[in-house]
Amino acid sequence: MxxxxxxxxxxxxxxxxxxxxxxxxxxxxxxxxxxxxxxxxxxxxxxxxxxxxxxxxxxxxxxxxxxxxxxxxxxxxxxxxxxxxxxxxxxxxxxxxxxxxxxxxxxxxxxxxxxxxxxAMSWLTPAMDGLFTDSAGARRRFMDRMALAIAPDHARRVNALETALRERGKLLEAGGDPRWMDAIEAQAADHGAAVARTRADLVLRLADELSALPPEPFARPALTYLPGGPLDETALRAELARARPRDRAAGRALTGPQRDELQVKMASTSQPAAACSTGEQKAMLIAITLAHGILAAAGRxxxxxxxxxxxxxxxxxxxxxxxxxxxxxxxxxxxxxxxxxxxxxxxxxxxxxxxxxxxxxxxxx
CATH class of the missing domain: 3.40.50.300 (P-loop containing nucleotide triphosphate hydrolases)
Incomplete structure (x- = not known):
């Protein structure tokens, strides 16, 4: 195919x-x-x-x-x-x-x-060699691209979450009507919980595929999804409401999937991927790409x-x-x-x- x-x-x-x-x-x-x-x-x-x-x-x-x-x-x-x-x-x-x-x-x-x-589309390019030393945002984009293999609706959810958080930020800055804030935070919590659950599911399934691959000659990475907020919609909505004063002062939302992180370590040594050699990092990237390829090829x-x-x-x-x-x-x-x-x-x-x-x-x- x-x-x-x-x-x-x-x-x-x-x-x-x-x-x-x-x-x-x-x-x-x-x-x-x-x-x-x-x-x-x-x-x-x-x-x-x-x-x-x-x-x-x-x-x-x-x-x-x-x-x-x-x-x-x-x-x-x-x-x-x-x-x-x-x-x-x-x-x-x-x-x-x-x-x-x-x-x-x-x-x-x-x-x-x-x-x-x-x-289902996957890729590995030389520009990705610095993924493990790049920003958390780069790794979130990496997760989101891979997540489309298991949830085609994921991109729409991510875009809707970003839109809701921008609107919330504008309302916080302007001191908008709390009822509008409630409505925007309900949207952010709905989409945010869906985004977080999909990322968590992706990392879990990737970890399963990686565990089935031989550890050599490509270094086996250990993946952990670190959520930036509650995975439950109700809990995330409550946390956004509670954090309004803090987020207004910070100028951005400090809780939620926009703060997620993908933690990668060398499975055999538990050394963070960012501290591994460039060769080991490349080997781990290839291992992740191959594991994702198995997930992506299911059904289409x-x-x-x-x-x-x-x-x-x-x-x-x-x-x-x-x-x-x-x-x-x-x-x-x-x-x-x-x-x-x-x-x-x-x-x-x-x-x-x-x-x-x-x-x-x-x-x-």
């Missing part, structure tokens, strides 16, 4: 690119700056959210001439299950509205959040995007990575500057040479 017949128009440095006859393993090979990661980014936008780079829409579109307005871009793909096309999904912008993203599923308008109901097409991962692994870990990916249900897309690191899977992979925003299929003998 995965993507086939992928088309890009005016996306980044790709004027018009088509990839067909995809496989379980799909390799994008080319020099740095050729447009390999741009292709992965385009695929990531076939799921909800802002994609693997979290870029502004206006920065995604190609410009005919530098300095000109961005051209409308479009990304489309067929979803296949058991060799049969089950749906056609796409995302695009229109001329004159570069900041508005639109989505279609089977030619009908849809919401970006609804894409999670059709396709699943795609895993791996940007420049294989080249940075030693032969033992690379072999084990390919073995686990081969046994998984997710369609895999990987990038690299050369084919050598992929020798073990090249005969079973679809391969494209990427150059200057164009692609050429490599036909294997």
């Amino acid at each position: 995965g993507l086939s017949r992928i088309t890009l128009e005016n996306f980044r440095n790709h004027a018009a690119t088509t990839l067909g006859e995809t496989a379980h393993f799909n390799l994008l090979v080319g020099e740095n700056g050729a447009g390999k990661t741009n292709l992965l980014e385009a695929l990531s936008l076939l799921g909800p959210g802002r994609g693997l780079r979290r870029a502004n829409l206006g920065d995604l579109a190609r410009r005919a001439v530098p300095g000109d307005p961005p051209l409308p871009f479009a990304i489309g793909a067929s979803l296949t299950e058991a060799g049969t096309v089950s749906a056609r999904i796409g995302t695009y912008t229109e001329d004159g509205q570069p900041g508005r993203r639109m989505v279609r599923v089977n030619s009908a308008p849809a919401s970006a959040a609804s894409l999670a109901e059709w396709l 097409p699943s795609v895993l995007l791996l940007d420049e991962v294989a080249a940075h692994l030693d032969p033992v870990r690379r072999t084990e990575l390919f073995r686990r990916l081969r046994e998984g249900k997710a369609q895999v897309w990987m990038t690299g500057t050369e084919l050598a690191p992929f020798d073990a899977i090249r005969k079973e992979a679809a391969i494209w040479r990427v150059s200057g925003g164009g692609v050429e299929r490599i036909v294997q003998s």
Whole structure:
């Protein structure tokens, strides 16, 4: 299950690119700056959210001439299950509205959040290598992206929670009517409790998958969800009401899922991931990504995007990575500057040479 017949128009440095006859393993090979990661980014936008780079829409579109307005871009793909096309999904912008993203599923308008109901999307990129030393907010976004694999409605809940908390903050600052405050806090508690429960469930299920994986050659991480407030809706609502004076002074809500944290330690030593070596951190990230891939592949097409991962692994870990990916249900897309690191899977992979925003299929003998 995965993507086939992928088309890009005016996306980044790709004027018009088509990839067909995809496989379980799909390799994008080319020099740095050729447009390999741009292709992965385009695929990531076939799921909800802002994609693997979290870029502004206006920065995604190609410009005919530098300095000109961005051209409308479009990304489309067929979803296949058991060799049969089950749906056609796409995302695009229109001329004159570069900041508005639109989505279609089977030619009908849809919401970006609804894409999670059709396709589970996961990725690992070099930019994520600093996840364990980054802010708690970065790890919350990491949890939320993974949570869509088990709760497609999660993105809507997160957005609704953020909106309610912003409105609450404005009311606190202005000294608004307590009855309005009660109503806003009821919304925040409703969405906040749902967000917290989904994150907690995600971490629990990831921990179960990780416990079933061998501890070597990828370091096994131990995950703990640290809630920023009560998980129960009634308790969260009461806590928000009680904390009004404190939150007014702070200028933000100090209780709730917006304060959640994902704690990661090396299971064998209990050492915090942030204090581990860069190699150990990378190994733990890969282990989490593989465990999430198992969850994501349950019940709908699943795609895993791996940007420049294989080249940075030693032969033992690379072999084990390919073995686990081969046994998984997710369609895999990987990038690299050369084919050598992929020798073990090249005969079973679809391969494209990427150059200057164009692609050429490599036909294997």
